[in-house]
Amino acid sequence: MNIPTKYNTQEIEGKWYDYWMKHNFFHSEVDDREPYTIVIPPPNVTGVLHMGHMLNNTIQDVLIRRARLLGKNACWVPGTDHASIATEAKVVAKLKAQGIEKNDLTREEFLKHAWEWKHEYGGIILEQLKKLGASCDWDRTAFTMDDSLSESVIKVFVDLYNKGYIYRGYRMVNWDPEAKTTLSDEEVIYEERQGNLYYIQYSVVGSDEKITIATTRPETVIGDTAICINPTDERYAHLRGKKAIVPICNREIPIIEDTYVDVEFGTGCLKVTPAHDENDKNLGDKHNLAVIDIFNEDATLNSFGLHYEGKDRFVVRKEIAKELEEKGYLVKIEQHTNKVGTSERTKAVIEPRLSDQWFLKMEELAKPAIKAVLSEENKEVKLFPKKFENTYRHWMENIRDWNISRQLWWGQQIPAYYFGDGKEDFVVAENREDAVRLAQEKTGNKDLTAADLRQDSDALDTWFSSWLWPMSVFDGIRNPENEEINYYYPTNDLVTGPDILFFWVARMIIAGYEYKDKRPFENVYLTGLVRDKQRRKMSKSLGNSPDALKLIETYGADGVRVGLLLSSAAGNDLLFDESLCQQGKGLGNKVWSAFYLTSLWEVSTELPQPESSKVAIEWYKAKFQKTLAEIEDHYSKYRLSDVIMSIYKLIYDDFCGWFLEVVKPNYQQPIDATTYREVIKTFEDNLKILHPFMPFITEEIWQLIAKRSPEEALIIAKYPEGEETNETLIAAFDFATDVVSGVRTIRKENNISFKETIDLSVINKENTSTDFDTIIKKLCNIENLSYTDNQIEGSKSFRVKSNEYFVPISADNINVEEELKKISEELKYTEGFLKSVQKKLSNERFVNNAPEKVVAIEKKKEADALAKIETLKNSLASLQ
């Protein structure tokens, strides 16, 4: 075998990905095996791979590859999300750059452009995921606006409408004046902004008195329809029932009373603008106030804005402050920080706005989803880490109706058809034919035709399609009893970020129970956010996000995968640093180099197996089993960083550091066939457990070890089975490694080169097994290992437990005083330790109250310490 000394990531990763694809290993069909299903959190169709995607798709791939090795029918469904607002914004911007205004286009024309955009850029991110090694079933790639998925969305809308969950309401919504659409509450991000508090005087009708209010939004005075005071506030008691005059527009408005007003804030006197503030709207409804909307849809002022018509609200804020000041209405301006809602997508400041929108009633629908996650006795959906249950509870128990309409074209058009101008003059139907029929029934007008119907121009919120994702990708909405949905659903694990716990995860659970009466998935792994070393979020604007593909080029996909997982416990933020990838690459290098070593060996069938190799093989098998059990435990808790760390240590320390060093034949000497066979077997087991994390290099080595048919590829190999761990053997070996370390220390302290053979004598007070003597001899380059009852003069010593070891060295190197000092210190420490143990044991309350096991342990400690002290004292005596 001619193996290159270095591993070339680029070439090999491409080769094996193609091989896996060619042999359809990622593809899943319904069969008799147990299914294991993950649906990808669909990234935005026009998105580009960033660190967050890398992390969460690596985790999914680890889980799916492991399931495949465990013999399950692993199915990972990939796809993308149409991301209505983000994509539409991009298309609008692109058209604008070409001199085309969206408003000049018809809906059909615009959608044509949008689909062109999708076909050009859509799915780039999926190609990038392939570079990472993602073993998705690409034949199943879905898009939230595929015909079948869109039909599912419409079907669900109609169904929920018919069940009375969807209604149309004139409500205060979050308005994004830049995208000119509403947003759900979840899409609004509150930010602290430095602003001003303006104190403005209103004249009181029929008196010379002025009343001063404080507001952060002076531009809305034009829309004021009342002044509100607190009925308990004596300062304003005399104003009850009076009227005030709005500055500039000189309208008379009532002074109303409501306990809602905070007496402490500002002047304790509030201006009420029902069209532009949610709380004011509530007050307005309660007190029957007029509503004056002064804004256009782009948040410039409309004709109610008088001479400010056409100007932006922030411009008007400055100008009106100036006018108020000039006319003597402005009392003062104070600095004030307040929270401002901004759009998650466009960053524009949100305007509360009254409009007709579609809403989904959530309270009833949420009930099964609350129970599924929070029930103590029967938890059907588990969140990892558990701490997110509290967040989930808080949101679900205070859930508000979901505004599902968006004033966008890119998305599923709301299937409501209007036949008149009245508030109730509409029907909801899956298609126009049904709508005509329903409209005829509703109106009693048999002559009504399709031409008389006007479909609602709004589209549905993107999340209204992605909440069906785990069902719709298997066509479970349109064909609820089809073979695939019955087989793959409920899915097993969902891996996503905590930022979309409400947007997506909670709603999928809701939809799952409503439409399948089953959870959509069993476990939810919430990853942390990827931050940079300074704990800043990775973002484009900060420029602190590394180029994902470049990382893969530099460190290899395997290296990046391991790097990402090494320091990312579930739910913890990941402080990303490129050196992590270097560490990942280092592991690959280590494995490669170990393989390279075995490839150099010449195998001899003549040679007998050395005792040391035989013992080492037994030990490594035991150690492997112990690690395997640990790994299983970590997996069961979704602690993937602990899984990879266990494997990392197994390979670096146990396999390479100890095992290979023992079985390695001397330079240019052949290895016996039995040992070689066992080494290769253990190597293969290592590759299997490493494969989910480093799929490429493991497959490459697997295929170099032996010629394999496609059926024998590592990706579909059989995961090692767990067996009972031989703890005794492991403990005995640990003792031997302590001896080896002791010898190494003596070599180092005395500048004895490893090439130089030495002798070792042992007083075996502990009566340890001699099974590992051959190993100790080999690893320490010992000529003679002998057992004795006496101190050896002219030697340096060390102790493991109460055993004492002597390495004879030349007289020049022996400094009796130093030895004495060293041993005295060791003795002092051990005596101190003994004292503390004995103090505990002489405490009656401890002996009486502590469990027997704990007392026994303390007694063992005492005995060990006593034995060691005896050894140390003997050493001292012999030196003096």
Add this chain to the structure above:
RNA sequence: GGGCGAGUAGCUCAGUUGGUUCAGAGCACUUGGUUUACACCCAAGGGGUCGGGGGUUCGAAUCCCUCCUCGCCCA
């Protein structure tokens, strides 16, 4: 303003019902080593009054109280 969570080695974090897996891991650091698979390596080491204070207990990183400092979610 309301809720949740976290403070353990220089850094990132483990540490399950209080007791040998209780003071740990990886990285970083120091020292030594071109030993013939790997310097992307090996070996040996140093380093923490477990955020502060108080309490319960035979025994506290772990339970309780209090203070301090951060983070997240919601309004």
